[in-house]
Amino acid sequence: MQENPVPLFDLKKQYAKIRGEVRAAFDEVLDSQMMIGGAKVAAIEEAVAKYCGVKKAVALSSGTDALLAALMARGIYRSPLDSENAGEVIVPTFTFFATAGCVWRAGAKPVFADIDPDTFNMSAESLEKAITPRTKAIMPVHLFGQCADMDAIMEIANRRGIPVIEDCAQAIGASRGGVKAGAFGLCGCLSFFPTKNLGGFGDGGMVVSNDEHFAEEVARVRNHGMQPKYFHRSVGGNFRLDALQAAGLLVKLPHLDSWHEARRANAAFYNEAFAGEPKIKTPKIDPKNYSIYNQYVVRVPNRDEAIKTLRANGVNCEIYYPLPLHEQECFAALGYKRGDFPVAEEVARDCLALPIFPELEKCELEKVAEQLKRAVK
Ligand SMILES: Cc1ncc(COP(=O)(O)O)c(C=O)c1O
Structure with a gap:
């Protein structure tokens, strides 16, 4: 490690x-x-x-x-x-x-x-x-x-x-x-x-x-x-x-397709690693879709605490996105309020993006998976 x-x-x-x-x-x-x-x-x-x-x-x-x-x-x-x-x-x-x-x-x-909670x-x-x-x-x-x-x-x-x-x-x-x-x-x-x-x-x-x-x-x-x-x-x-x-x-x-495939392999690794973890919701890909995994975004119930634990243990992660656009200050005059788009609001509270870039090493993937499992316990 x-x-x-x-x-x-x-x-x-x-x-x-x-x-x-x-x-x-x-x-x-x-x-x-x-x-x-x-x-x-x-x-x-x-x-x-x-x-x-x-x-x-x-x-x-x-x-x-x-x-x-x-x-x-x-x-x-x-x-x-x-x-x-x-x-x-x-x-x-x-x-x-x-x-x-x-x-x-x-x-x-x-x-x-609003959005679909799975995709x-x-x-x-x-x-x-x-x-x-x-x-x-x-x-x-x-x-x-x-x-x-x-x-x-x-x-x-x-x-x-x-x-x-x-x-x-x-x-x-x-x-x-x-x-x-x-x-x-x-x-x-x-x-x-x-x-x-x-x-x-x-x-x-x-x-x-x-x-x-x-x-x-x-x-x-x-x-x-x-x-x-x-x-x-x-x-x-x-x-x-x-x-x-x-x-x-x-x-x-010319390298793009192989980079997509490397991201997909990383996603498959995480999917398998988190399969037995009911607290970690892995991204759902519609069977008609080929995802290029620009991001690998999971949903976890204790997201903000999990991020602190991950960062403290050497795993960088990010929130995409912490606040839906209808709640952004610059759009206040449009008249939307919290509760208007419940799915987006819920996802914004529990989503978490993990490292997924093509050049990740196996030991890095293992570390991310292990630390996230610990962080949600
Ligand atoms: C969904 C989405 N739309 C638009 C943009 C804007 O692209 P750019 O940063 O190249 O201006 C981005 C960039 O992050 C994006 O993720």
């Missing part, structure tokens, strides 16, 4: 294996001095579109900007001259802040939906209740690397004629019924934040879509809404991806 604490993630181990390739790719970009756009950005767009099984991909500056650009490209954007907001967008209340933050920044009203993803039943005549889009999140119930969500969306913008920030390569995340709705929004399964060397993101016209609109929004040069049909932003990021991602992409 090693003495060093088990980190929640260790990016250095992965980098050590591909260091030579990454530095050669960076040198190529540096020598070209084509730092924004160019061949590397075009190449990563093509490669990720192929990987996700969609027609088009537009590289962007972050996952957050991918969400915002997708909304703006769909015309969900409030101008200073509009007297009303840009309509409503339904998001799960249990997700990373960016999902709802982008809706707000676009000038639309985030409308929250932590948006509940189709709660979604249906949240729809109004002002609903402009539905944004399901494929949380922790597992697809939301896209059969039910797409059925509702198609029946009502509402576009679906998938938040795939944590789910590149995840699939449901053989269809990859991002290929169900109007588009999918990816994040290349360094701790994602495909992490860049800084911020980065992408919109993937089967709708070529929509992808062109996202590309226009990415560059201040400009097309042709110095002519602006609508207002956009600077949402461009650096060529250095594209070069790094191109080196990493």
Whole structure:
């Protein structure tokens, strides 16, 4: 058993294996001095579109900007001259802040939906209740690397004629019924934040879509809404991806499936280790889903105490997420209150993310499992 604490993630181990390739790719970009756009950005767009099984991909500056650009490209954007907001967008209340933050920044009203207690993803039943005549889009999140119930969500969306913008920030390569995340709705929004399964060397993101016209609109929004040069049909932003990021991602992409598999093997180890522990609820993966385990999140009754014990005994862990979005201070004016989304509120109280990154060693997995079992006793 090693003495060093088990980190929640260790990016250095992965980098050590591909260091030579990454530095050669960076040198190529540096020598070209084509730092924004160019061949590397075009190449990563093509490669990720192929990987996700969609027609088009537009590289962007972050996952957050991918969400915002997708909304703006769909015309969900409030101008200073509009007297009303840009309509409503339904998001799960249990997700990373960016999902709802982008809706707000676009000038639309985030409308929250509760989640499923097993998958932590948006509940189709709660979604249906949240729809109004002002609903402009539905944004399901494929949380922790597992697809939301896209059969039910797409059925509702198609029946009502509402576009679906998938938040795939944590789910590149995840699939449901053989269809990859991002290929169900109007588009999918990816994040290349360094701790994602495909992490860049800084911020980065992408919109993937089967709708070529929509992808062109996202590309226009990415560059201040400009097309042709110095002519602006609508207002956009600077949402461009650096060529250095594209070069790094191109080196990493061929390894992605093996990294997913390593995460899945780690998850299988934990599932088995916790099988006889009724106090530890392991993540449930819908049988139609292939999870890429961006996070491995368990539920334990004495979560806050368990974290202290784990940390004191050399196991790093994290809470994703301690407070659902409908209870966040910045959204108080929306008028939600505690009790509105009981499942999300309960999960926020007892969820706990354990180390799951691909390069974890067997002794580290054993230490995490042993310490968590002790911590819940
Ligand atoms: C669900 C979700 N949506 C959006 C984002 C935003 O991505 P980024 O950090 O690349 O801006 C994240 C990133 O953590 C996320 O987890």
